[in-house]
Amino acid sequence: MSRSALAGTRASLCALALAFVVHAGAARADEPALSDDALVQKSHAALAAGEYGSALDALEALADRGVLHPGLSYNRGLAYLMRVRASAERPGDLGRAAAAFEEALRLAPGDRDAEKALDLVRAEVTRRRARKGGSGIDARPTIDRVIAGLVSDRAWTIASVVASFLLAIGLVFRRFERPARAPSPDGPRPAGDAAASGPAHPLHVAGTVLVAVSLVALLALLPIAWHARTLRLTTHPGVIVATEAHLTDDTGRTLGGDPIPEAAAVEVGERRGAIVHVRWGAAEGWLPAASVRVLP
């Protein structure tokens, strides 16, 4: 090796060592916990600078702390999409974005931006599945879920209680009897003689109708309200945040059937250790908890 080459090598090694020394700041310090407001500001600044990694750290930390705001959820979805667009996508990013937009819509149902973003994410998932040769999967909910989901469980509860009150009012009204008539000079009339008692009291008629209608309504509303309340207490909405999710039984055996696509909305039930019970349309089974994001 010539002397000049040796000198060059030495210089390179020195530069390498210097670079290590310079960048080995090895800054080792306690990290004070940022306040919620500081995290929000940090996420805004990071998003504006295109630093989606930092933005995601801040927004996920806010979500972990239970800070709920439709704007933050929306920004979190955008940050995940930024990562997708920056070719740094990680498996499940589209699902995580969809979960964030779903969350934003749950918090602010009229958010058109979130609706549009969610549509774009789901369309992209469908496009990717189609590109891979997968068919479009339409998961139809069962009739009980459809009915219970028509309105909120609060609405079903209120309707049931109202029906119950109407039934009570009808029962009371039915007690209003026919107006008494002057006794006949010919003595008492035989039983069953309609003319003897005169026309029925209007409240009695109203009560009779009310009892019949409200009883039917109560019998119909009560099980729906009960079911909707049970679903609300025992299940949560969730979104698949894995590229695909295959349902298994609780021992881990695959159930077969179509895999649940990324970003699909599911109903999440019981959790056992690292697996959760999931219902997708009429299909139900268990999934790794990490493949589902439960919405607040």
Next chain:
Amino acid sequence: MRAAHRTSSLAILSACLFLGVPGAAVICAPGTAIAQTAPQVTAQLSESEVEVGEPFTVTLKALSEDGSVASDPQIRAPSGFSVSGPMMSTQSYMQFGTGGRRILHGIGATWTLVASAPGTFNIPAPSVSWNGQRVQATPLSVKVVPQGTLPRRQPGGFLFPGGSPFNSPFGSGWPFGGMDDDDDGDVLEDPGLTLPRAPANDVFLHARADKKKVVVGEQVTISIYRYRTRTGFANVDGVGRPMHLQDFLRYPLLDDAGSQIMQVARAGSKKFYVRLLDKIAVFPLRTGTLHTGAYSESYIAYNRRTKLKRSTQDLVVQVVEPPAENRPLGYRLGDVGQFQITSLVQPRRVEQGGSVAVSVKVTGTGNIPTSLRMPEKTGVEWLDPEKKESLEARGDDIVGHRSFGYVVRLTTPGTVDLGTVELPYWNPRARRYEVARSKLGTIDVLPSKTPPPAPSASASAAPDKDDPFAGLPPPRTTLSSYSAPAAAQLLPGARFALAVAAPPLLALAGIGVATLARRARARFAGRRSSPRTLALEALRDAKKVKAAGDERAAAAAVERAIILAIEAASGVKARGVLKEALASELARSGVAEPVAARASELLAACDRARFDPLAAADVCIPDAVALVDDLLKAKVS
């Protein structure tokens, strides 16, 4: 001869030390001429006389001067013998003789045999394959006697079933005398290994974890000890079964596991010889109550009849998350230890679309992370890193480094700040979070003549037909006031059932109460207009007008009282009955004849008093009261 033998022994010892080959021995048996080509094959029994069920070994050695490779050692045991093995070894021997020094190389094979019936058995000559043919040793003969016939033997080596394969003709254990486990002349008692009680009296295993509660990723050091008495067992049978440790990462801490110095400790009141069999560092992978599983070994008892199996306890470690308080951004569960980060970025100037190399090295102690969170941003593409690692045990700690070599593609021109790579971790010694950082610095990205299409960071960029998210609305930079909807359920629990059931039930209850009240009212009104009540009222009127001196009015009142009392007693309306027939009518209706007669008479008196004022005085009020009373009683009866 004896002197020659001693000289030969010294020569053998010096040869072994010179060669440095453990277990080397010297074969100096006369008449074992070694052929130049074929290996010299010898076979040897560990015991010439054994008991039924007692393991013994057959050792075969195939040695040659030129190192000819022999292979495939075989033995055919007599029927009724069980055979396990062979256990293979390489052999090097130095032989001194009159012809000078010879060095032999070859293989050794050791089988373990167990006889099932007494008798004298010939074991056909074991053989090896050499150069396409089989070369045999000499046949062997073993005498098998019934169990319990032979005196107890000294135990063999731990790791060699049936005794050490390196038995020499100079006695068991030579030349490594003084290494027997039972030789505790210099062994000191270690109070740190004392146990409150011994799970077994002969031999047992004990596992110990240095921590019972840790966070995910924090090191737990597990030590496995074997406690044995002097006569605990003869041999270890096979290899120990390790702990499953399915929820842990494991790293060995001992290079020479199983050959640690033996110590003495007490378990209960008994003294045991204790050897550290293994020491491992484990890192829990998840939270929960995690089990390590048990380490187990099998032994052959001294009586050679039974096998002993011993296991350690299943250690339980409580694994929790490190505290959520003050948890730094980006902390990932499992990053526990003490780390430093260094980084190197080259080059610092690159054309748009070009790449730079970023090397990040994490050094430290503990569960060194297997991946890093790099400062990702738009315009900077981090490709998957190439990883290298060097981890070793230093004391009870796992120390070392992991290097991550990234190729970073820069798609945006200008001065690009790569940011700072951060590694937040939990320091279990300081019990706090710390963050290791290294600034990556800036890169000058020169504009390219043909710039690659860079993904837009915000929606303000022009829509790209290849970008499905080009039309996304921008991020929210200000947050409007928002109050989360009430999460509480309306009418929780039994209140819902109460709210639904209460209105109709209350209505029905009210209706029932109203009905009862109306019936009570009707009953009360009926009672007021009953003949009985009216009769008593008429009597009271009679008393009043009698007192006022109006005899006729009193008689009329008495008459009314009697008629009502008759009606109450018998249902007979006395006004519609002829006075003459009244008594018989009343008697027919069940009224006693005397009472009926008295009623008839008193009514007649009242009738007379209506027209004759003097006769009115004959109407006696007390008689009327008594009659009414009798009539009403008659009804009751």
